[in-house]
Amino acid sequence: MKILFKNARILTMKDENIINGDLVVKDNLIAYIGKDSSSYAPFDRVIDCQGNLLMPGFKNAHAHSAMVFLRGKADDVSLQDWLFNVVFPREDHLIGKDIYYLNKVAYLEYISSGITACFDHYYYPLEGAKAAEEMGMRTLLLATFDQKYTRGEALYKNYHYFNDQKDGLVRYIIGFHAEYTTDDSLLKGTQETLDLLKCPFFTHIAETKKEVEECLTRHHKTPAQYMYDEGLFKYGGGGFHCVYLTKEEVKIFKENNLSIISCPASNLKLASGIAPLTYFYEQGINIALGTDGPASNNSLNMFKEMYLAATLQKVMNNDPRSIPAFEILKMATVNGAKVMGLDKADVLDVNKYADLIMIDLSKPNMQPVNNIITNLVYAGSKDNVKLTMINGRILYEDGKFFLNESVEQIYQKAEETTSRLEKEL
Amino acid sequence: MKILFKNARILTMKDENIINGDLVVKDNLIAYIGKDSSSYAPFDRVIDCQGNLLMPGFKNAHAHSAMVFLRGKADDVSLQDWLFNVVFPREDHLIGKDIYYLNKVAYLEYISSGITACFDHYYYPLEGAKAAEEMGMRTLLLATFDQKYTRGEALYKNYHYFNDQKDGLVRYIIGFHAEYTTDDSLLKGTQETLDLLKCPFFTHIAETKKEVEECLTRHHKTPAQYMYDEGLFKYGGGGFHCVYLTKEEVKIFKENNLSIISCPASNLKLASGIAPLTYFYEQGINIALGTDGPASNNSLNMFKEMYLAATLQKVMNNDPRSIPAFEILKMATVNGAKVMGLDKADVLDVNKYADLIMIDLSKPNMQPVNNIITNLVYAGSKDNVKLTMINGRILYEDGKFFLNESVEQIYQKAEETTSRLEKEL
Numbered sequence: 001m002k003i004l005f006k007n008a009r010i011l012t013m014k015d016e017n018i019i020n021g022d023l024v025v026k027d028n029l030i031a032y033i034g035k036d037s038s039s040y041a042p043f044d045r046v047i048d049c050q051g052n053l054l055m056p057g058f059k060n061a062h063a064h065s066a067m068v069f070l071r072g073k074a075d076d077v078s079l080q081d082w083l084f085n086v087v088f089p090r091e092d093h094l095i096g097k098d099i100y101y102l103n104k105v106a107y108l109e110y111i112s113s114g115i116t117a118c119f120d121h122y123y124y125p126l127e128g129a130k131a132a133e134e135m136g137m138r139t140l141l142l143a144t145f146d147q148k149y150t151r152g153e154a155l156y157k158n159y160h161y162f163n164d165q166k167d168g169l170v171r172y173i174i175g176f177h178a179e180y181t182t183d184d185s186l187l188k189g190t191q192e193t194l195d196l197l198k199c200p201f202f203t204h205i206a207e208t209k210k211e212v213e214e215c216l217t218r219h220h221k222t223p224a225q226y227m228y229d230e231g232l233f234k235y236g237g238g239g240f241h242c243v244y245l246t247k248e249e250v251k252i253f254k255e256n257n258l259s260i261i262s263c264p265a266s267n268l269k270l271a272s273g274i275a276p277l278t279y280f281y282e283q284g285i286n287i288a289l290g291t292d293g294p295a296s297n298n299s300l301n302m303f304k305e306m307y308l309a310a311t312l313q314k315v316m317n318n319d320p321r322s323i324p325a326f327e328i329l330k331m332a333t334v335n336g337a338k339v340m341g342l343d344k345a346d347v348l349d350v351n352k353y354a355d356l357i358m359i360d361l362s363k364p365n366m367q368p369v370n371n372i373i374t375n376l377v378y379a380g381s382k383d384n385v386k387l388t389m390i391n392g393r394i395l396y397e398d399g400k401f402f403l404n405e406s407v408e409q410i411y412q413k414a415e416e417t418t419s420r421l422e423k424e425l
Numbered sequence: 426m427k428i429l430f431k432n433a434r435i436l437t438m439k440d441e442n443i444i445n446g447d448l449v450v451k452d453n454l455i456a457y458i459g460k461d462s463s464s465y466a467p468f469d470r471v472i473d474c475q476g477n478l479l480m481p482g483f484k485n486a487h488a489h490s491a492m493v494f495l496r497g498k499a500d501d502v503s504l505q506d507w508l509f510n511v512v513f514p515r516e517d518h519l520i521g522k523d524i525y526y527l528n529k530v531a532y533l534e535y536i537s538s539g540i541t542a543c544f545d546h547y548y549y550p551l552e553g554a555k556a557a558e559e560m561g562m563r564t565l566l567l568a569t570f571d572q573k574y575t576r577g578e579a580l581y582k583n584y585h586y587f588n589d590q591k592d593g594l595v596r597y598i599i600g601f602h603a604e605y606t607t608d609d610s611l612l613k614g615t616q617e618t619l620d621l622l623k624c625p626f627f628t629h630i631a632e633t634k635k636e637v638e639e640c641l642t643r644h645h646k647t648p649a650q651y652m653y654d655e656g657l658f659k660y661g662g663g664g665f666h667c668v669y670l671t672k673e674e675v676k677i678f679k680e681n682n683l684s685i686i687s688c689p690a691s692n693l694k695l696a697s698g699i700a701p702l703t704y705f706y707e708q709g710i711n712i713a714l715g716t717d718g719p720a721s722n723n724s725l726n727m728f729k730e731m732y733l734a735a736t737l738q739k740v741m742n743n744d745p746r747s748i749p750a751f752e753i754l755k756m757a758t759v760n761g762a763k764v765m766g767l768d769k770a771d772v773l774d775v776n777k778y779a780d781l782i783m784i785d786l787s788k789p790n791m792q793p794v795n796n797i798i799t800n801l802v803y804a805g806s807k808d809n810v811k812l813t814m815i816n817g818r819i820l821y822e823d824g825k826f827f828l829n830e831s832v833e834q835i836y837q838k839a840e841e842t843t844s845r846l847e848k849e850l
Contacts, residue, residue, distance in 0.1 A: 072796030075803060076749050109789035244810045268736035269803065271745040299790045307517075307729065311693035320696040324501050362536035365724045367836050368843045371497030378500060378694065379724035383537075383808030399824065411792050412513035 001044050001392065002026050004037055008049035009361070009372070012348040013056050013334050015371060016326050023054055025354040030391035033348060044222065052386060053359040053372060056348055057116025058302035059336025061077075061261040062240045062290025064122045065106035066099045069418040070295035079208075079270055087295060091123070093424040099127040108407060109300040111396045113382035116355040116389075119202075119261070119290065119340050121175070121240075127171045135403060136169065136393050138355060140340045142202060143172040144186070169391060171341070175237070178204040179215050179223045179285045181332050191231055200341075201232045202261075205239030209370040212244050224249040233258055236340060241266075241278075243273040250283055259286040259339045262331075264308035266292035278313045278322050288336040303334045303380045310377055325377040358387035426469050426817065429462055431472035432785070433656040434797070437773040438759050441751050441798060445568050448479055449689060450779040452816035458773060478784040478797060481773055482541025483727040484761025487665045487686040487715025488532035489547045491524045494843040495720035504633075504695055511769050515550070518849040524552040526838040530561045534725040537678070538807035541659060544627075544715065544765050546600070554595045558830060561594065561818050563780060565765045568597040568628060569611070585827040590814075592807045594816060596766070602639050603629040604648045610704075616656055626657045627686075637669045656691050656775070658683055659713060659793030663764060666691075666714065667705075668698040675708055684764045687756075689723075689733035691717035703738045703747050715759040716753075728755045728805045731834040735802055735833040783812035 010019040010033060020186040022037035023386045027355065032040055073084035090148045099122065108120055117138040118180030120128055125141040132139040172191055176182050182190075194201055205223050206212050224245060227233065233252070239245075245253070245260075253260065262275045280287050289305040291297050306328050313322040337346035359397055364381045374383075388396040401407055428450040435444040435458060444815055447462035448455065457465055491601050501509035524547065533545055542563040545553055551567040557564035600609050607615075630648050633638050640648045649670060652658065658677070663684030664670075670678070670685075678685065687700045703734040703819055716722050731753050738747040762771035770778040786794055790804045801809075813821040826832055 026523070026670060069793065070795075071804060072791065073794065075799040076746050078744070078746055082745070104790055105792050108792075113806075146837070265736070266730075268740045269745065271739040271743050272746075274740060294804070297801070297803070299806065301790070301806060304729075304732065307690075309773045311690070314696040315693045317697060318696050319503070320694065321501050321503055322696075362832075362836075364530055364832075365454060365726070367530050367533075368494065368496065368840050370495075370843065371500065374497045374500040378722070379719070380497060380725060381538075381724065381808065382806050407787075407789075411787075415793050418795065 001029070002042075003038065003392075003394075004040065004046045005049050005054055006037070006046060006356075007051060007356075008053060010371045011053055011055040011372065012025050013318070013330065014347045015348065018053070020198060023348065024147060024354075025389070025392050028354055030348060030350055030352050030354050031276055032350060036365065039364060047387075049358060050362075052361050053357055054348065056337075056346065057085070057355045057357045057388060057390065058114050058339060059288065059334050059342065060110060060115045060118040060291050060300065060302060060341045061288035061336040062263055063118045063120050063295030063300065063301075064244045064295070065120050065128065066094075066102035066103050066412060067293035067295040068105045069098070069421060071298045072291070074295060075298070079259075081155055082270070089425055090421045093421050094123055094128040096124040096127045098417045098421075099124040100131045101410070101417050103128045103131040104135060104410045104415045106294065106300055107131065108401065108410060109226040110137065111388050111390075112400065113301045113303070113383065114356065114357040114359075114385040114388055115300065116301055117337070117340060117342060119336075121177075122293075126173065129297065132170050134405075135388050138169050138342070138353075138390055139171075140173045140342075141170065141172050144176045145188075158304075173202060173393070174199045175202040176205075176309070178211065179219075179226060180211055187230065194232065194235060195340055198235045199237050200237035201227075202229065202237045203232075203239060206249070207241035207244050207267070209244055222246050222249055224252055228252050228256070229402055238286075241272070241275065242269055243275045243302060245285055250280065250285065253280075253285050254283050255266050257286075259288055259335070260288045261288045262309060262335075263290045263292040263297075263305070265304050268298040268308065269298070270296050274312050274316055277309060280316055281327065283321055285333050286335050288339045291333045299380050306332050306377050325374040329373060330378050344420060354389055354392040356389050359384050360386040403425055427456070427465065427467075428817075428819075429468040429471045430474050430479055430714050430783075431462070431471060432476060433783075434476060434478045435773060436480040437711075437822070438755065439772045439774065443797060445757060446536075448773065450817050451816070453779055455775055455777050455781075456776060472812075475787075476782060476788050477686065479781055480757045480784060481759050481762075481771065481775065482564050482782045482813060482815065483539050484533060484589040484765060485540045485543040485716050486712065486713035486764045486765065487688055487717055488531070488543045488545050488725065489720070489727075490543065490545050491519075491527035491547050491716030492718035492720040493527050493530045493839060494523070494846060495718070496723050499720060500723070507695070507721075515846045518846050519548055521549040521552045523727070523842045523846075524549040525556045526842050528553045528837045529560060529815065529835045531719065531725055532556065532560050533826065533835060534589055535562065535732040536813050536815075536826065537810065538726045538728070539782040539784075539810040539813055540727055541782065542726070542762070542765060542767060542770060544761075546602075547718075550597065557595050559830075561820055563594050563778075563813050563815055564596075565599050565767075565769070566595065567600040569601045569615075569668070570797055576725060597628060598766070599624045599626040603636065604644075604651060605636055605672060608846070610654065619657065623660045625662035626652075626659050627662045628652065628657075628664060630667050630693070630812070631669040631674075632666035643649065647671050648672055649677060653677050663711075666697070666700065668692055668700045675705065675710065678705075678710050679708050682711075683727045684713055684760070686713045686715045686764060687777060688715045688717040688722075688730070689737055690729050691721040694723070695721050699737050699741055702734060703742055706748055706752065709818065711760050711763055712756050713764045714756045726807050728807055731757050731802050731805070741796065750799040754798060779814055779817040781814050782810055784809050785811040785847055
């Protein structure tokens, strides 16, 4: 299968340059980027980009995809109400099949908003993996050894997924939810597994002030310091949120090449705080962006995360120069790929996976075309996503999905699941 | 011309209720909302909404539409650089016709993102009016008596536009840019005109700390206090931005029934600050939302403004309960209509102007349909706008514009203007 994208503007994300030319996809890889693709003819399909932009797809580096069933169920309430009266009681009734159905709704949102890979963290990761494989969504799943997470799926003995499927759509990585939900046996199991696999480790870190204070009470250490001292970051990894990292912890991140995955929309909506991304950036930390779950965001839209990541820093620092737009665009793409180990899906280049999106520059919010980079970050919207390709497959084009199943059926199953969870309360 | 919208969910915005039924538009007015529209047959067109949502269009209550030529021209720079090195030198070369061309690009963005009316404030308002009338955009234009603003268009003697066109698409209102750009003669002219017309007055107020400090130095009063004492608010009106109002000034706003038009995206991007909307809301002030100009935002998208208005308050107050979603939705619709004197285009009701939008609930970000109100505010996106009708005319539907001119031509004229301004620097 060979597809030619012609008359494109191409932002490879290797640098800020925009190339005018062609891009050829052969099977699941990019075969050519340049001025003259004629030696690759014939093509199975030729797409005239008409000057629209090709760029790498967005990497959603922190998500709880299946939480779509909670979208709109717990807005404008206190964090305690949200967790204990809305989220937990419903989650108690989740079964594996629910995740399979619910994740697909999130994947539709990812695909239609230009997200080509997500780092997912929720119950029943094997069911999420099944949904991702069926739909063609590139996914990294956080595997935990807590019964509550795996519910007997015995993911532990399947750890080889991590290696075997390294080049596939779906892979696993090791982590747990957070320090405050981890007991000694889970900690020990995680340590052993990390040593066995020599695997990076990811978890929620310092999302709220309360979390940090409670960790100090329990361990007389801040969360990242505690986990570092426990050897969890021996093989790299990083933290989700990191709103309240101390300077000492940022130093640990820097020295151990750990990543910070920031979720600005969720942090605002739950009133968690605003992470000091400018400081992290100045320290040279790899910063990626995530949507968090739809229960706390409530959309899964990297344009929103980019705008917030950029502009919240400006107002926090009282300086509109804070963090240039291109750096923000890197957070939403290449830096996220680095977090997820997607070194073959980070930038647009020959022999990289064909995980790319086409941005419609003919929508009014992109006019005039003065500066494509800042237009993307400050004016971009998911309705600018004209096409989404993952692993060489066009899954979304001109507002339509190209999947092996109907969108209506996906919604219906998710509605049934949501209704059942309400009834079982 | 009679149009039937059938099988709709209808959010009139009179309250939070959602009606399942039909809506009939006759010419430029809503003729019927209810269960059985059969007595209004025959119809020129029947639109099956398939359960999608009809609601009032968004009211963009503060804009500098023509500044699209500056989109992407001045990002990530200091406010001083932005104003003195980018904005002002280019604005010096603007001619009337530029506004006519540039406004149309902004109107395309309004129409495609569900904005059915804008309160516009820029040079050459008569040229903006011409563009709005041609395109069918409902617009309130701020008329100023400064030569720099009107450039000899003698809008002053045309003040009767304000009255004569009260029910039309385009109307004028009195104001000036800000205290810090107003000299004695402009102040006096404005006072006289307000007394003559008994007209509400609008201006930028307390957008930045610097503005407040300088006003204190000049007049020993804060800006709103100064303008109130000068009699400018005798007939009502309000202020744009109001990031740094004092409690005494908020009291003036309350006692004189003045409105606050907040522009959260612009305030973030220019690092101006975060307006304390929760306090204004608790004091019972009418709060509306605006996009400000595309040079400082950079998009013209009320979904973004709603998300920011809602969630910035939560994080500022350290309380996720701050300002319920329905109140935010009111800010973006009915409260904006109140600001603009659009009492016939505020809610959906019989004999109101048919200024309405259809929201596509079948996009993944609206699924499952647990709560339409919070979905709109927290998960909504401009790609949910399926149809935009202003004054009974469908101007946008399913991604296509229905105008008397081509979109490509509008872009071309705007590009030519933008290029010319660069050359003339």
